[in-house]
Structures are given as structure tokens and as C-alpha cells.
Amino acid sequence: xxxxxxxxxxxxxxxxxxxxxxxxxxxxxxxxxxxxxxxxxxxxxxxxxxxxxxxxxxxxxxxxxxxxxxxxxxxxxxxxxxxxxxxxxxxxxxxxxxxxxxxxxxxxxxxxxxxxxxxxxxxxxxxxxxxxxxxxxxxxxxxxxxxxxxxxxxxxxxxxxxxxxxxxxxxxxxxxxxxxxxxxxxxxxxxxxxxxxxxxxxxxxxxxxxxxxxxxxxxxxxxxxxxxxxxxxxxxxxxxxxxxxxxxxxxxxxxxxxxxxxxxxxxxxxxxxxxxxxxxxxxxxxxxxxxxxxxxxxxxxxxxxxxxxxxxxxxxxxxxxxxxxxxxxxxxxxxxx
Numbered sequence: 592x593x594x595x596x597x598x599x600x601x602x603x604x605x606x607x608x609x610x611x612x613x614x615x616x617x618x619x620x621x622x623x624x625x626x627x628x629x630x631x632x633x634x635x636x637x638x639x640x641x642x643x644x645x646x647x648x649x650x651x652x653x654x655x656x657x658x659x660x661x662x663x664x665x666x667x668x669x670x671x672x673x674x675x676x677x678x679x680x681x682x683x684x685x686x687x688x689x690x691x692x693x694x695x696x697x698x699x700x701x702x703x704x705x706x707x708x709x710x711x712x713x714x715x716x717x718x719x720x721x722x723x724x725x726x727x728x729x730x731x732x733x734x735x736x737x738x739x740x741x742x743x744x745x746x747x748x749x750x751x752x753x754x755x756x757x758x759x760x761x762x763x764x765x766x767x768x769x770x771x772x773x774x775x776x777x778x779x780x781x782x783x784x785x786x787x788x789x790x791x792x793x794x795x796x797x798x799x800x801x802x803x804x805x806x807x808x809x810x811x812x813x814x815x816x817x818x819x820x821x822x823x824x825x826x827x828x829x830x831x832x833x834x835x836x837x838x839x840x841x842x843x844x845x846x847x848x849x850x851x852x853x854x855x856x857x858x859x860x861x862x863x864x865x866x867x868x869x870x871x872x873x874x875x876x877x878x879x880x881x882x883x884x885x886x887x888x889x890x891x892x893x894x895x896x897x898x899x900x901x902x903x904x905x906x907x908x909x910x911x912x913x914x915x916x917x918x919x920x921x922x923x924x925x926x927x928x
Contacts, residue, residue: 619648620648624740628740629647632754636754638757638761646767650730650732650733651736652736652737653733653734653737655729655774656737656775660742668879669909670879670881671890672880672881673880674909674913675913678718683717684921684924686717686724687713688925691709691710692925693807694807697796697808697811700795704815706819706825707815707819711915711918712811712815713921714918715781716781716807716810718913718914720779723807726772727771727772727773727777729771730771731756731771731776735756736753738776739753751786752785756785758789763800778804779802779803779804781813783803787817792813793813794809795811796809801813817903818900818903821899821900821904823900827896829901829915830892830898831865831893833862833863833865833875833893834862834891835875835891836860839859840877843855843875845876849873849899852873853865856893861891867895872895872899873893874895874898874902875893876894877890878908878909898911
């Protein structure tokens with residue numbers, strides 16, 4: 592059982608007391624810091640005070656969301672192969688091929704318009720929500736209010752996203768209380784935060800509204816648009832095997848951006864025969880895993896600007912590499928026999 596699943600199972604066992612404690616808490620709008628937030632929203636964005644107070648009065652503290660957002664306890668060493676196995680099972684690959692077949696027209700259109708291959712878009716949606724099966728059932732306003740006012744670890748980020756939710760609801764002529772998603776506040780098939788919905792989501796099915804919760808076509812176009820806005824390059828390869836070591840990775844800067852050239856990586860000691868020019872921007876990453884002796888070993892990869900675009904979606908090397916490998920598996924499985 593994964594760490595998140597174990598924690599969720601434990602929380603499920605205490606769900607009734609958590610709900611009771613949530614009901615006993617004073618309403619959000621009764622708190623001084625929430626009134627300050629309301630002042631800012633009304634003053635900067637022209638909302639009616641009574642409406643914002645009403646939405647926040649209706650918001651409920653989510654103990655489950657706050658607990659799930661805590662840093663995972665150190666159960667053991669990080670293991671690339673363990674993480675990879677979550678997303679490359681046969682059932683997910685079969686479901687991905689079916690999703691690809693069902694929405695092939697939109698995926699081909701996204702390839703034509705944005706230059707993002709269908710398998711990459713399908714893999715992202717597959718990793719994020721199992722192709723729409725697991726989009727989350729947390730009310731988004733509850734999650735964002737909780738993470739803004741009760742979970743101080745990243746309060747400023749979630750404060751901004753709570754404002755983005757209210758703006759998104761106004762733009763889409765929806766009630767802010769109607770949005771549902773993950774325990775982190777992400778929405779729809781591609782799991783965009785409200786701010787990302789406003790900046791990168793598009794109406795790709797032509798019905799004059801953006802709907803990431805129930806329109807796979809909008810989700811497909813929005814994922815492609817997000818990647819392009821974060822530097823995706825048409826026809827550029829994504830990720831390659833390489834030989835390196837921890838010192839080389841550290842010397843080249845790490846991070847999530849392709850900020851050194853392939854020529855500089857070669858000069859630093861990376862070994863690989865890649866079909867890219869020396870001036871191509873790259874990022875060199877490591878993927879730790881536990882070997883048969885229980886020790887930590889590492890695989891090394893060289894990513895291009897396209898891999899960096901995937902890291903803008905989720906800053907985890909494990910995540911982005913899983914997307915690349917799931918995409919490759921989907922392409923093989925979907926190929927004519």
C-alpha cells in the first residue's frame with residue numbers, strides 16, 4: 592500500500608469524528624484573518640461582500656485535506672521502480688489505449704495545433720486521474736479555505752488559488768461551491784489548480800465554455816496548451832538514458848529547467864550518444880532506487896526542454912519520467928499489430 596493510500600485508509604476510519612469537529616468550528620467569515628481576505632477580494636476584484644461572506648460561511652474545514660497535505664513520513668528510501676509501478680500496470684495501459692481510441696480526433700487536432708503527441712497528453716491524464724475515473728470528490732472551496740487559513744505551510748499559495756477559484760467561478764458563471772476536485776484543490780481530468788484553469792485551459796470542443804470536469808476534449812486541448820506555454824517544442828525528443836553520477840548532477844544545477852547545453856553536460860562528464868545538437872538546452876536528472884542489497888542506487892537521464900515542460904506540470908522527476916514511460920507504453924500498445 593502506498594503512503595498516500597495508507598494515510599487515506601487511516602483517515603477513513605476516523606471520518607465521523609473529523610466531520611463532527613468540522614461542524615463544531617466557527618464559520619470562516621467570523622475570523623479576523625478571513626475578514627481581511629474578504630476586504631482584499633472585494634477591494635481588488637469588485638465582488639459583493641455579502642456574496643463572498645456567504646461562500647466562506649458555507650465552506651467547511653477539511654481535516655482530511657489538511658492531513659493528506661502533510662509531508663509524507665519517512666517510511667523508507669525513495670524508489671523509482673516502486674513509483675513507476677503505480678502508473679505502468681497493464682490495466683492502466685489498456686484504459687489509456689481505450690481513451691486514446693475514444694478521443695483520437697481531438698488528440699490528433701491537439702497534435703496538429705500544438706505539436707504535442709497524443710500519447711503524452713493521454714499519459715498525463717492517465718497519471719493524474721486514471722483517464723477521468725479519479726478526479727476527486729473534495730469540494731474545492733473547502734480544501735482551499737482549509738489550506739489557506741488552517742494549514743500554514745503553503746498558505747500564501749493557497750490564498751492566491753482561493754482568489755483564483757472565486758474569479759474562475761465568476762468567469763464561468765458558476766457557484767464557487769459547485770467545484771470539486773482533489774485534496775490539494777486541483778480540478779478536472781487534468782487536475783489543474785484554479786489559477787491554471789484561468790491561464791491555460793481552453794474551449795477545445797467549441798461549445799463556448801471551458802469544462803475540465805466533464806469534457807475530455809477540453810482537457811486534451813488544455814493539457815497541450817499548458818505544455819506549449821511552458822516551453823514544449825514540436826518534434827523535439829524528450830528523455831534519454833545516460834551515464835553520470837551525483838556530483839555531475841549537482842554541478843549541472845538540477846532544478847526543473849533545461850538550463851545547460853548538451854555540450855556543457857558532455858564537458859561535465861555525462862556519457863551518452865544523443866541525436867541532439869551541442870547547443871540544445873538539457874537537464875540531467877537522477878532516479879534513485881533500492882537495489883537488491885537494500886542500498887540506494889541511481890539511474891540517470893538527460894531531458895530536453897520538453898521534459899522541463901512536463902516538470903512544470905509536476906516538479907517531480909519521478910512524475911515526469913513516469914509520464915514519458917507511460918506514453919511510450921501506450922504508443923506501443925496502440926500500434927497496429
